[in-house]
Amino acid sequence: MSEIVKIDNEYVANTYARFPLVLKEGKGSVIYDENGKEYIDLGTGIGVTAFGIADDEWQAAVTAQLGKLQHVSNLYYTEPCAELAKLLCEKSGMKKAFFANSGAEANECAIKTARKWGCENKGEEYSTVITLINSFHGRTITTLAATGQEHYHEDFMPLTEGFVYAEANNLESVKKLVQENKVCAVMFECVQGEGGVIPLTQEFVQGLAELAEKENFLLIADEVQTGNGRTGEMYAYMNFGIKPDIVSTAKGLGGGLPLGACLMGEKTENTLKFGDHGSTFGGNPVCCAGALNIVSRIDAELLSHVKSKSEYIVKELSTADGVESISGMGLMIGIKTKKPVKEVLDYCMENGVLCLTAKDKLRLLPALNIPMDVLEKAVGIIKTACKED
Numbered sequence: 001m002s003e004i005v006k007i008d009n010e011y012v013a014n015t016y017a018r019f020p021l022v023l024k025e026g027k028g029s030v031i032y033d034e035n036g037k038e039y040i041d042l043g044t045g046i047g048v049t050a051f052g053i054a055d056d057e058w059q060a061a062v063t064a065q066l067g068k069l070q071h072v073s074n075l076y077y078t079e080p081c082a083e084l085a086k087l088l089c090e091k092s093g094m095k096k097a098f099f100a101n102s103g104a105e106a107n108e109c110a111i112k113t114a115r116k117w118g119c120e121n122k123g124e125e126y127s128t129v130i131t132l133i134n135s136f137h138g139r140t141i142t143t144l145a146a147t148g149q150e151h152y153h154e155d156f157m158p159l160t161e162g163f164v165y166a167e168a169n170n171l172e173s174v175k176k177l178v179q180e181n182k183v184c185a186v187m188f189e190c191v192q193g194e195g196g197v198i199p200l201t202q203e204f205v206q207g208l209a210e211l212a213e214k215e216n217f218l219l220i221a222d223e224v225q226t227g228n229g230r231t232g233e234m235y236a237y238m239n240f241g242i243k244p245d246i247v248s249t250a251k252g253l254g255g256g257l258p259l260g261a262c263l264m265g266e267k268t269e270n271t272l273k274f275g276d277h278g279s280t281f282g283g284n285p286v287c288c289a290g291a292l293n294i295v296s297r298i299d300a301e302l303l304s305h306v307k308s309k310s311e312y313i314v315k316e317l318s319t320a321d322g323v324e325s326i327s328g329m330g331l332m333i334g335i336k337t338k339k340p341v342k343e344v345l346d347y348c349m350e351n352g353v354l355c356l357t358a359k360d361k362l363r364l365l366p367a368l369n370i371p372m373d374v375l376e377k378a379v380g381i382i383k384t385a386c387k388e389d
Ligand SMILES: *Cc1c(COP(=O)(O)O)cnc(C)c1O
Pocket: 101, 102, 103, 104, 105, 107, 136, 137, 138, 139, 189, 193, 194, 222, 223, 224, 225, 226, 250, 251
């Protein structure tokens, strides 16, 4: 066993079931382990390294900022933070950005904003947030409460109150909860990521938007995984022709550095006031400089490549031997395999392709700019991995 694995197993908290693989370095969509073995990276650290490992442009932006100022706190203004907020608002049509350091924290801000909006616009008791069964919103006590999967809740009770769970793609289920509770918001992932890469239907999302209008509650799009170009649009809600009141995002935003954002629309831009929320690290200039580079490169051309690479993967794999079905959107793809997914995953790793899983599916979140020849090679290996003997 590698010495690093031994030390890690002894001293790092037992919360992760790591693969027996020590990763050392990489470039773009290729990554090397400590023995120099090469892998094609289709996981991007769970959708984080949006333009791959050690991307030149991103690296230049980050190191330039690193040499100037690494942190100042939110007592002062910095250029990367202001410029990133502006760019995100321009690209999303939202009005203001609050910066956090992770997806869970971006969601915490979204939930606080929704609760305060409910309090001010509907009455103090309108604090309930509806989320969807099988959702994933984070690991803090409040975002665990928001997560509609009971097995994450076990052993951590009591969680934050005021969350109820509707069935995804069942508008009647949402309507019923809106009648039974004093609701300030519905929070949803356009494509449930951890839940198994399951997209919401156009009908449901459209219906949700109409219901929000009629019943006067907010829509919170959790774009932590689906955001920043992942689904072939800047944000996944854009695929559905709706406009949420609050958008949370993180993962790919910083290109590999920890950064989350909660974007607020017309109804909520002024809800949080001085002192209502804050973060010591939030809006860190190095993370923001990296994100500024990433977000500015998510343009129409890149998004069209995301879509065409997605079509390529779906075309190749949907008819492949041993593949039961494919789900997802853009470069967020779930593959239901006939073989147990662990077997497929292990075969891929042995043969130089790093994939993820989500529930019982193989999950692919490749870099948005993965070169076509690298993708073709990886898809070939996945095909062989799925094939039943
Ligand atoms: C990953 C994820 C989160 C949590 O993000 P962290 O950065 O791990 O806190 C929240 N929501 C969704 C949809 C996610 O995929």
